[in-house]
Amino acid sequence: MSEPLSVRVDLGDRSYDVLIGYGLIADTGSYAKELFGRKKCVIVTDSNVGPLYAETVRQSLWEAGIATTVVTVNAGENSKCMSVVEDVCRQMLRAGLDRKSFLVALGGGVIGDLAGFAASIFLRGIPFIQIPTTVLSQVDSSVGGKTGVNTPEGKNLLGTFCQPGLVLADVSTLNSLPQREYAEGFAEIIKHAAIRDPLMFEAIQQVADGEGDLADLIRRNVAIKARIVEEDEHETTGTRALLNFGHTIGHAIEASAGYGELLHGEAISLGMIAAASLSCQLSGLPPVARGKIANLIKRFNMPSRLPDGMTADTILAYMKHDKKFSDGKIRFVLLRSLGDAFVSKDVTEENIVNAIKGLRY
Numbered sequence: 001m002s003e004p005l006s007v008r009v010d011l012g013d014r015s016y017d018v019l020i021g022y023g024l025i026a027d028t029g030s031y032a033k034e035l036f037g038r039k040k041c042v043i044v045t046d047s048n049v050g051p052l053y054a055e056t057v058r059q060s061l062w063e064a065g066i067a068t069t070v071v072t073v074n075a076g077e078n079s080k081c082m083s084v085v086e087d088v089c090r091q092m093l094r095a096g097l098d099r100k101s102f103l104v105a106l107g108g109g110v111i112g113d114l115a116g117f118a119a120s121i122f123l124r125g126i127p128f129i130q131i132p133t134t135v136l137s138q139v140d141s142s143v144g145g146k147t148g149v150n151t152p153e154g155k156n157l158l159g160t161f162c163q164p165g166l167v168l169a170d171v172s173t174l175n176s177l178p179q180r181e182y183a184e185g186f187a188e189i190i191k192h193a194a195i196r197d198p199l200m201f202e203a204i205q206q207v208a209d210g211e212g213d214l215a216d217l218i219r220r221n222v223a224i225k226a227r228i229v230e231e232d233e234h235e236t237t238g239t240r241a242l243l244n245f246g247h248t249i250g251h252a253i254e255a256s257a258g259y260g261e262l263l264h265g266e267a268i269s270l271g272m273i274a275a276a277s278l279s280c281q282l283s284g285l286p287p288v289a290r291g292k293i294a295n296l297i298k299r300f301n302m303p304s305r306l307p308d309g310m311t312a313d314t315i316l317a318y319m320k321h322d323k324k325f326s327d328g329k330i331r332f333v334l335l336r337s338l339g340d341a342f343v344s345k346d347v348t349e350e351n352i353v354n355a356i357k358g359l360r361y
């Protein structure tokens with residue numbers, strides 16, 4: 001097996017490596033032993049991923065002398081909530097996990113966010129490893145330390161910033177992803193291209209055409225995210241907020257649809273098309289650039305129209321719970337051109353309603 005690709009996330013004493021390669025999960029034990037030197041851990045996974053990969057990870061930990069408990073939650077966005085976090089933590093307590101233990105989050109973004117959050121609060125915090133198994137989680141959610149859960153009021157409203165100790169992105173695990181779940185991960189890749197790396201559109205197209213190097217595309221995305229997180233770990237200066245391109249409207253659409261109805265990447269695709277339309281109107285984005293984003297979204301069979309019956313009013317109501325909403329104003333990520341994103345405070349409710357209405361056609 002060739003050496004994995006590697007991206008360092010440089011955050012002082014919270015620095016870590018993201019390793020990207022084939023077959024990495026079988027080496028989880030040796031990586032964990034070297035990193036933590038701890039003897040007890042919990043694997044948190046979901047009901048789809050656990051049966052496929054938990055045994056390989058458990059065996060590898062066992063061979064490294066690490067005792068493992070497996071906690072499995074129901075697959076899907078509905079598990080990303082406080083009651084499941086409490087249940088996971090209580091199973092960990094009953095299994096005898098202590099402050100010298102660590103956690104392994106094995107699954108997509110739901111598991112990464114949920115289990116990362118559990119690790120960050122369990123006995124006031126234990127270290128964790130992310131093993132992302134979806135395209136979305138390999139290029140985005142496993143990196144950067146945003147952990148948390150949804151509430152009925154909206155997405156990711158409860159959570160912490162807590163960096164993992166290591167990310168093992170095993171590209172082989174993507175072979176078992178259903179087509180829809182594979183495709184939605186490209187929404188975040190298209191987002192990275194739109195805000196930071198317009199040349200990446202070509203590499204994405206190549207992978208869509210069955211050519212191109214998926215592991216290298218993942219590496220390129222992790223590097224984009226890592227550099228942004230290094231600049232603004234806690235989203236205070238505005239740089240990290242750029243990663244929210246498409247999310248202000250997208251998160252509200254995701255919640256309006258009912259968690260799990262639209263996958264995160266699908267909702268964000270709709271949000272990016274609306275944000276690109278607003279950018280054409282307000283910040284000079286050439287319509288051809290909006291077309292490039294929308295065409296690639298359609299190339300992956302992600303939606304470009306709102307689900308029937310979803311109203312602008314409902315979407316707006318959810319938007320008012322967004323973390324970027326304060327003092328009656330929303331900070332909105334727009335593009336001046338592909339690769340040149342910025343945060344605007346000048347987007348009005350009327351602008352937003354019009355952009356949402358544009359998603360009907």
Ligand SMILES: NC(=O)c1ccc[n+]([C@@H]2O[C@H](COP(=O)([O-])OP(=O)(O)OC[C@H]3O[C@@H](n4cnc5c(N)ncnc54)[C@H](O)[C@@H]3O)[C@@H](O)[C@H]2O)c1
Pocket residue numbers: 046047048049052075076077080107108109110111113133134136137140141142143144145146147155156173174175176177178181184188263264265
């Ligand atoms: N923390 C962050 O920075 C960040 C970034 C982006 C998204 N997110 C969050 O990530 C979540 C979405 O993540 P997701 O799209 O990975 O969803 P997910 O975790 O629900 O995974 C999608 C589906 O694929 C299944 N699955 C996962 N890996 C599989 C595999 N290898 N083989 C077969 N089936 C597999 C899962 O069981 C699930 O049914 C959302 O909650 C979103 O808010 C967080």
Ligand SMILES: O=C(O)C(=O)C[C@@H](O)[C@H](O)[C@H](O)COP(=O)(O)O
Pocket residue numbers: 140144146155156188240241243244247323
């Ligand atoms: O890591 C980030 O920062 C992001 O914004 C990445 C997003 O793709 C992701 O969906 C994130 O969970 C959004 O975070 P939120 O704090 O805006 O809910």
Ligand SMILES: [Zn+2]
Pocket residue numbers: 140188247264268
């Ligand atoms: Zn996202």
